[in-house]
Amino acid sequence: MVRFKQLLSRKEFIAVAVLFLGVLAFFYYTFFTANYYEGKSPRQFEIRMGESFNEVIENLYVRGIIPNKFNMKAAGCL
Known part of the structure; x- marks a missing residue:
């Protein structure tokens, strides 16, 4: 043992x-x-054909829908 x-x-x-x-x-x-999310809810968000995962996260971050890109990437990879 x-x-x-x-x-x-x-x-x-x-x-x-x-x-x-x-x-x-x-x-x-x-x-x-x-x-x-401080803005008006629900919020419509369009993901175009061929858009990469990083581009989607960047667009969400720029529009203020997500507070942190790193956490979203980590959650998306899991």
């Missing part, structure tokens, strides 16, 4: 825990915090 102390040193354990909590915080912020 392998003991926990033999797997990771204290520094390695802390590094893994910090990384895990950072990823967990990122996912929480991206998926579970409110994204408020």
Whole structure:
């Protein structure tokens, strides 16, 4: 039987825990915090044929529909 102390040193354990909590915080912020839209709702948005994912996100950001391009890209890739 392998003991926990033999797997990771204290520094390695802390590094893994910090990384895990950072990823967990990122996912929480991206998926579970409110994204408020200040404008008139609902808002119509057209996506043209052949438009790339990055172009769609840029247009959403420029029009103020999404507050952050990075979070939208991360959510779209998942």
